[in-house]
Every structure is written in C-alpha cells, then in structure tokens.
Amino acid sequence: MDNIGYSDEGGLQLKSYKTNSDGILNQPSHYEDVKKNVDLDSDVEKKRDDDDDDDHKVVYVEIDDEGGKKKVVIVEAGSVAEEKELALKPYADMGKEDLLRFSETVFWRRARLISILIFILAWLALLGAVIGLTIVAPRCSDPPEPQWWQRSVVYQVYVRSFFDSDDDGIGDIRGIVAKLDYIKDLGASAILLSSFYTADDESGSADYGYQVINHTDIDPVYGTFHDFELLLNETHKRDIGLLLDFIPNYTSRNHTWFLESRASSGYSNKYWNYYVWADCANSLGRANNWLSVYGKTAWENDTVAGKCYLHQFLNTQPELNHRSSSVQSEMESILRFWLDKGVDGFRVVASAYLFESADLQDEEMTCSSADNLYDCMSHELTRSQPEVYDMIARWRNVLNSYNSSVSPRQKVLLTDGDVEIEEVMKYFGAYDGEGGADLPINYQLTHLNSTCDSKCVSNLVYTWLNQKPSSGTASWTTGDQDRSRQRTYIGGENFLNVLNMVKATLPVTAFVYYGEEVGMVDGPNQNIDPAGQIDERFSRDGFRTPMQWSNETNAGFSNLSSPWMPVPSGYNAYPWNVEDQSADPDGILGKLKALIKLRTDEKSIEFGRMHRIVSDQVFAFVREHEGFNRIIVVGSFGNDTVATVDVTQNSPNFKVPSSAEVVFVTNATMSQKVGETTDLRKVSLGPGEGFLAKWEYVRP
Secondary structure, three states, X not given: OEEEOOOOHHHOOOOOEEEOOOOOEOOHHHHHHOOOOOOOOOOOOOOOOOOOOOOOOOEEEEEEEEOOEEEEEEEEOOEEEEEEEEEOOOOOOOOHHHHHHHHOOHHHHHHHHHHHHHHHHHHHHXXXXXXXXXXXXXXOOOOOOOOXXXXXXXXXXXXXXXXXXXXXXXXXXXXXXXXXXXHHHHOOOEEEEOOOEEEOOOOOOOOOOOOEEEEEEEOOOOOOHHHHHHHHHHHHHOOOEEEEEEOOOEOOOOOHHHHHHOOOOOOOOOOHHHEOEEOOOOOOOOOOOOEOOOOOEXXXXXXXXXXXXEOOOOOOOOEEOOOOHHHHHHHHHHHHHHHHHOOOEEEEXXXXXXXXXXXXXXXXXXXXXXXXXXXXXXXXXXXXXXHHHHHHHHHHHHHXXXXXXXXXXXXXXXXXXXXXXXXXXXXXXOOOOOOOOOEEOOOHHHHOOOOOOHHHHHHHHHHHHOOOOOOOOOEEOOOEOOEOOHHHHOOOHHHHHHHHHHHHHOOOEXXXXXXXXXXXXXXXXXXXXXXXXXXXXXXXXXXXXXXOOOOOHHHHOOOXXXXXXXXXXXXXXXXXXXXHHHOOOOOHHHHHHHHHHHHHHOHHHHHOEEEEEOOOOOEEEEEEOOOOOEEEEEEOOOOOOEEEEOOOOOOOOOOOOOEEEEEEEOOOOOOOOOOOEEEOOOEEEOOOOEEEEEEOOOOO
C-alpha cells in the first residue's frame, strides 16, 4: 500500500493516508486535518512513502489557494490524476464529501460521543422511571378503606321479642347471646338493640323499655350487667359491633328527675328546669294548641306541680328540656357510661323532637280535619328546630373522644328522624355533611306499598340520594319496631326477594329488622301497646311479635305457654320460620344470605359508585369501582310483566355491555339463570323478579 505524506513546511501539519492500487485516496475526507495556520502560498514537496512497492503507482500531492479553499492536487508520475477542493470551515449547502470530512473532526467526534452517552443515560433514566412508576403506581387505584359500619348490614333486634332464654315469656340479653352464631351466619356485622333500660314497663300503660326510669341500669326482666358484658364480649369476638338505643327525648313520670322536678317550681329546685313546664293557660288545661304525634293535646296537667308538662308522645313520657345545661350534662354522662362499657355506638331515638320553640306560641294549622289532626299542623315550632343539629354535633364530639388509632372500631352515631328529607340531611352536619351523625336512618323504602311500581321505587331512592351530601353515608331500612313489616306493606311474599336485592345492593349500609329474613308479617293488635290504646291505628303490637325460629310451639321463641305477645298464626306453615328455611337456598333466608355475601365478595357493591339506568319498566342501576367487576341490578316492581327492556341504552353516564354473567336471581323459575350469560338488550321480567349480573373491568 502507498501512503500520501504531507510535509510540515509552511506550518502545515500533515498526516499519511493510504491509497488504493490506482493511486486514489481511500479516505479523501481526511484532508480536514490541514490546519487553518497553513501558509497557502507554500508548496508541498513531493514525497513518497518508504514502504511503497512496485505494484502501486507513486502519488504526489500539491496544495494551492483558490478563493479561500484548498486545492489538493493528486499527481501521478508528474501528471494530474484528480483534483479536490477542500473548505477551510463549514459553509451552507455543503456537499456530501465536505459534510463527511467535517464530521470526522475531533470536535464533532466528541460531540457525537457525548450525544450518544446522553441518549443512553436518558434511555436508562426513562426505563427506570417506567419501572418505578409501575411499582409505586399500580394499574388500578387502591380500593377505599370504609369504616366498619359503612360496609355493614345492621341487624335490628327488639330485645323483648327475640329469644326467651329463661322461659318467662320475655326475650332477654342471654337470648341474644344464644343466637349470635345465627346472626353472624346471616352476614350481619352490627347489632342494634332496642331499649333494655330500667323502665316502668308493668304499669299498664308501658311503652316497653322506652318509659325509662334509669338510663344507666338494666331492667331485671332483660338480664344483668354480667349478661350484658357477656353479650358485648361475644359480639366483638365474632367481629360484630354492638349499638344501643339512646333515649334522650323523654323519661318516665316515675324517673327520679321528674319526681324531683314536680316537687316545687322555680330555679331553687335543681330539677325544675329538667322538663318543659308551662302554665295551663286556658280552660282546656293546655299551654297552647300543640298536639302529640297521636293527635291529642301535647300538654298534661300535673296536679302535684300545678303546671302542665309537655309530652310529644305518650302522656306518660314527659319531655326533657335540652336547653338546660344540667340535662345536657346528664345526657353526656349517659353516653360516656355505655361507651366506657365498650359499646360501638347509638341510635338517637326520636331525634327530630329534641327541641321545641321556647316561646310556646300556637302552631299554624294547615287543615281542619284529618285522620290524625297532628298531620294538620305545620310542625315548624315542635320538631326539627335548629338546636337539634347542634346537639347531635355535640354528641358526635363525645363519641369522637373515644376514637383512637388503636380502637378496633370507630364509634358510630345514628339518628331516628322520619321527617322531611331536607331536614334529615341536616343530621349529617353543618360542614358539608360532616360533624353530625354518621348514619341518619333513611326510611324511604318503608313508604312502599302494593301499588308502587319500578318508577315509584326509583323516585323514592333518588329523592334521597340526590339530596345527600357527597360525604354522607347512605342507609336503607325497610322496617323497625315502630313501622310495619315489609311483607305486609309491599303486598305479599312475591316482592320480598326483589326488595331485599335492591336494599342489599344500594350504597352503603343496609338494615335488617329481625324476622324480615324469613318473611314475617304484621301480627294483629293485642291492645298491649299504649299508643294502640289511644287509637288502634297507632298500635305497634303487630311489628313486635316474637321471632319465628321454628314450627314448634310459640315458633320456638319461648317454652312458656303464653309469652308476652302472641305469635301470629301461620308461622308453622312452611316456610315462615328459620328452621324450615335454613335448608332451602332458594328461600327468603337463603336469598338474603347470598346477597349479603355478594356485598363482601363484589367490591363494586361494597364501596363502588352507583350509575342510574333510566327506565319506567324496571328499577335498574350499575355499581362499579375501578379494577373490579361491574355489577348491574335489575328488578321489577308493580304487577305488570315487563315485556322487553334494553338496559344498555338508558344509562346516560355509563356504558353497559350487551351481555353479562348472571350471579343472582330472585326466583329459580326465571329465564335468567345463575352462571349463564344474559342478553341485557332484551330483559324480560315478571312482577317481583330481578337479577344481578356482572362483567369484568376493562381499563379504558
């Protein structure tokens, strides 16, 4: 191989390059090594490489100046073989050879190396970022962490009628202990107990447990504190919360406070201001025109005190004065007494009636006749006063003081106010639904009747949900000790499963009143309830009949031949008791247990969002949470058969697929079958039929 050699004359630094056999430079671009300090007027001597061999031509190079460019003349044996012009610096519109030549300079080689290193480092950084984000930011958001009562089914027990453990004909605390495994197996995670406080229940006009003589004592007919502590320990052992009725609105006339209060008037008597007293201003013996909820005067003339006392319920239940700081302190002491025992929360009974207008003016009448004149009153002065919500917030603070990071359960406060929805929503608290009650009980579904169709159900549900503050927790109840049982008001057994299905899948907390799970029905009036003695229409005897455990005598409630309340007839006709239904997965009990289990298994039901499906023919909605199965709920209320409904077209804010897998049906004879795929574009249901179906979450 021949090399071209450049001399160092004139300050020119030259390097040697190889040529091919024709004397042509293999790397002509390397001419850039000629430096700017070259004296272009100097000639470059001819030079031949020492290691030239005979197979190659001798090559000579000359450099001349031509207008700022270098001319490299390749000479072979004295003649010009090829000429190349080389630029001293980069210029616009350079040709390929000049571009390649300048790219081989030290500066650009370093620039390329640095660029490559930067690219590699950036790529590694990007890769690390992707890996890191994948680890710390999973594909789907974490599910929320609801409080224990927000994922609960609350089982309500009327203690006197649940189970008699000592054969005296009256249900008791030990009876509840004996049935805790049943409640746990049902799927309930909280138990709400009716009053078991010391009361004058045997007085002949008793509102059993609610004419309280002592709020911090247990009536011997229900048991002892040892029994209560056993119940509390056993419920917590089964991870079940225990809630109590709190009765702050009134007491018995035989309560020590009332006996002391009536003894003498005036503030020299500590207890005088514990109750609402007024002069009996007119000949009728009343202070104003206020009525009790039973339509009679709300004032009772007490001959001992020489005054009238207020009672918004029975005349044996004088109203406490919550404007008294002493009464406020007494109520807080009662709460703390039971919280110290370890209970998990309270339901505030008759919460809307805690305060009345202090000036005792007559209330406006909106009509002159009604089945109950109480319904003709405006109630602007006698219920839902602004102070009610302040008092609820105060009690909320008491419960908060028992919450801690080590407490297994947050203490929960429920309110019992079946009044206008706008007023109920205030129980959540003044600060965007916070600072008040955790669960203002929602009685909307108790307003159902046999003529209520799917559109009617939808109105009841969304009237509540659309007014609930965003931070508030929804709840759904279908009965309690003061309201008719669902099988009675819904129009028969055909609608029990679909009603339970809706209640169990709506957000968030569902209530089950004892006996609903086996389809118990209202019993007849026994003239036991003192409200029923005023007027049979007000009797609550039928809502409080003994629990139907079996088809044995007294439905297995008690071995005493005549318990405190007779069991309704028909309990021993299949399937209206626990024993008969326990072995039948398609019975009301089996269906409800399956629904409660789905609440836990399907996280979209437990804490997912709800999307409305608009339809007059069916009541339907979707529950969903990112990363979990979507669940569609479809039910038919009313007495008409649903021909064909396309539920995929009626959800304005959510896309419903054309088909989904059925996971629950209310009736085994339906066309939809569990485990099979159903066409959601062609849904046909009979009266009282409904189903749940699911489809997998797909990330958008």
